[in-house]
Amino acid sequence: MTISLIMFLGFVASTLLITFWAAKRNTGASAYFAAGRNITGWQNGLAVAGDYMSAASFLGISGMICFYGYDGFMYSVGFLVAYITVLLIVAEPLRNAGKYTMADLLAYRLKPRPVRAMASLSTLTVSTFYMIAQMVGAGSIIKGLIGIDFEPAVIGVGVLMLVYVVFGGMLATTWVQIIKAVLLIAGALLLSFLVLKYHDFSFTTFFNAVSKADFAGTAEPKNLLEPGLKYGVVAAGRWGPLDLVSLGLGLVLGTAGLPHILVRFYTVPDAKTARSSVVWAMAIIGVFYIMTTFFGFGAATILKKSLLMTAEGKETPNMVAPILAQVLGGDLFFAFISAVAFATILAVVAGLTMSASASFAHDFYSNVLHHGKENRPGQEIKVARITAFVVGAVSIGLAIFLGPGVNAAFLVGLAFAVAASANLPVIIFSVFWKRFNTSGAVASLATGLISAIGLILISPNGVFGKAGAIFPLENPGIVSIPLGFLAGYLGTILTPRDPEAEAKFAELTVRAHTGLGAEKATAH
Numbered sequence: 001m002t003i004s005l006i007m008f009l010g011f012v013a014s015t016l017l018i019t020f021w022a023a024k025r026n027t028g029a030s031a032y033f034a035a036g037r038n039i040t041g042w043q044n045g046l047a048v049a050g051d052y053m054s055a056a057s058f059l060g061i062s063g064m065i066c067f068y069g070y071d072g073f074m075y076s077v078g079f080l081v082a083y084i085t086v087l088l089i090v091a092e093p094l095r096n097a098g099k100y101t102m103a104d105l106l107a108y109r110l111k112p113r114p115v116r117a118m119a120s121l122s123t124l125t126v127s128t129f130y131m132i133a134q135m136v137g138a139g140s141i142i143k144g145l146i147g148i149d150f151e152p153a154v155i156g157v158g159v160l161m162l163v164y165v166v167f168g169g170m171l172a173t174t175w176v177q178i179i180k181a182v183l184l185i186a187g188a189l190l191l192s193f194l195v196l197k198y199h200d201f202s203f204t205t206f207f208n209a210v211s212k213a214d215f216a217g218t219a220e221p222k223n224l225l226e227p228g229l230k231y232g233v234v235a236a237g238r239w240g241p242l243d244l245v246s247l248g249l250g251l252v253l254g255t256a257g258l259p260h261i262l263v264r265f266y267t268v269p270d271a272k273t274a275r276s277s278v279v280w281a282m283a284i285i286g287v288f289y290i291m292t293t294f295f296g297f298g299a300a301t302i303l304k305k306s307l308l309m310t311a312e313g314k315e316t317p318n319m320v321a322p323i324l325a326q327v328l329g330g331d332l333f334f335a336f337i338s339a340v341a342f343a344t345i346l347a348v349v350a351g352l353t354m355s356a357s358a359s360f361a362h363d364f365y366s367n368v369l370h371h372g373k374e375n376r377p378g379q380e381i382k383v384a385r386i387t388a389f390v391v392g393a394v395s396i397g398l399a400i401f402l403g404p405g406v407n408a409a410f411l412v413g414l415a416f417a418v419a420a421s422a423n424l425p426v427i428i429f430s431v432f433w434k435r436f437n438t439s440g441a442v443a444s445l446a447t448g449l450i451s452a453i454g455l456i457l458i459s460p461n462g463v464f465g466k467a468g469a470i471f472p473l474e475n476p477g478i479v480s481i482p483l484g485f486l487a488g489y490l491g492t493i494l495t496p497r498d499p500e501a502e503a504k505f506a507e508l509t510v511r512a513h514t515g516l517g518a519e520k521a522t523a524h
Contacts, residue, residue, distance in 0.1 A: 007339035022172035032169035045280020050177030063317020065296025069224025076289035078251030093512035109504035118445040127356035133411035135399035158396040180347035194328040195298030215305035250477030254416030257423030259355040357387040421480035422448030437498040443491025448484030
């Protein structure tokens with residue numbers, strides 16, 4: 001307990017020093033929202049990885065693999081493969097044609113006010129749901145790791161996150177994410193090493209044990225290498241396999257529409273560096289998700305199942321990695337993994353708050369309410385800071401209201417589903433379809449947003465689906481994603497052509513692919 005607390009405080013102190021350093025360099029909107037566009041490829045790659053590898057990745061997937069084997073590993077595959085979409089479709093056009101937010105790309109050739117208003121609503125929705133999931137996870141994990149009650153833990157994480165964003169801006173957020181990524185990879189490498197050491201560094205021994213995992217002799221043996229333990233017909237009913245396909249679509253396509261990932265590509269000097277940062281991120285994330293198999297499968301072959309159960313007999317998948325660390329590496333390693341979990345949550349919520357506040361201040365306040373004219377110098381940054389406080393307070397309040405019992409995976413799934421159903425279609429249509437117009441963009445954003453939220457509410461995980469789910473799948477992507485694309489198509493072809501939007505398509509294409517006229521890096 002004492003060692004864990006010391007490591008927690010050490011991480012907090014180091015990140016506050018970074019925030020103090022970054023605050024002195026936040027001169028102007030470009031510095032605050034985009035770190036002056038001076039982040040290098042490898043730095044941004046680490047930051048993207050740090051932003052992406054959330055508590056759900058580190059703790060949740062470990063538990064999923066431990067309890068469900070192959071089916072749990074599908075989460076790792078989905079999260080990694082998603083970056084191919086980001087690399088090939090999103091990163092370069094976004095960096096070249098935008099300024100601070102996703103809506104900058106959409107407003108380049110469409111009517112700015114309606115598309116910015118809808119894009120801002122979508123960004124705030126995705127960021128808030130994702131953030132609540134992280135806050136709930138933070139409260140539960142910190143309570144389990146160092147004994148702080150749920151409510152103070154949530155408030156503490158929220159306050160620290162606000163300090164990073166309000167005072168340090170994107171520069172501080174970036175370096176918090178870089179430090180977190182380094183710590184997470186180091187922890188994962190050491191934990192994987194200890195698991196392999198336990199199995200005499202023999203992959204044959206390791207996978208033989210996995211094929212007949214029995215939680216160290218305390219449970220019925222089961223082959224974790226076989227699919228179907230979670231999404232098979234026997235485990236999940238006739239809709240199980242289709243639910244897995246729906247989950248995969250949400251993960252692979254949703255990443256390319258996540259606002260806190262998209263804003264990272266504005267922090268680099270040019271599109272070449274943006275592509276480079278995606279390659280770095282894919283390498284780092286790939287290594288990490290390969291290692292989740294070692295400590296996920298390792299827990300099932302090394303730990304007694306009683307260590308992974310509550311007093312009431314419920315499974316605790318989020319505690320798989322920390323408990324495995326304690327068994328294999330002792331209290332010191334347990335404290336380190338605890339600090340890494342804490343760093344993971346802080347880095348992700350800081351990124352989410354940054355993207356939400358930037359979207360509201362830049363898109364809604366400056367461009368919707370004030371028609372793109374800043375009424376006073378520095379006003380946009382001031383509004384972003386106020387928005388960060390509001391978003392943070394709302395997220396803290398909702399996380400405490402929902403309590404530790406809320407299904408965090410449900411909230412993360414909703415964020416990915418909205419991002420894939422609403423944000424991705426309009427990005428693709430805007431960049432690759434000349435006929436696309438403002439009506440199509442608004443229809444796509446609205447339909448994707450409403451359908452994803454609506455279907456999850458009536459799903460088995462949803463508020464209205466508990467007694468008897470109207471929509472049988474836990475993941476709505478297989479329905480809501482096509483609806484988002486269809487709405488964009490119909491909204492465009494059923495309304496008059498927009499000559500101005502079509503005329504600017506060639507200009508957007510040149511800028512998106514060459515970077516001609518793109519925002520440049522600035523001195524801090």
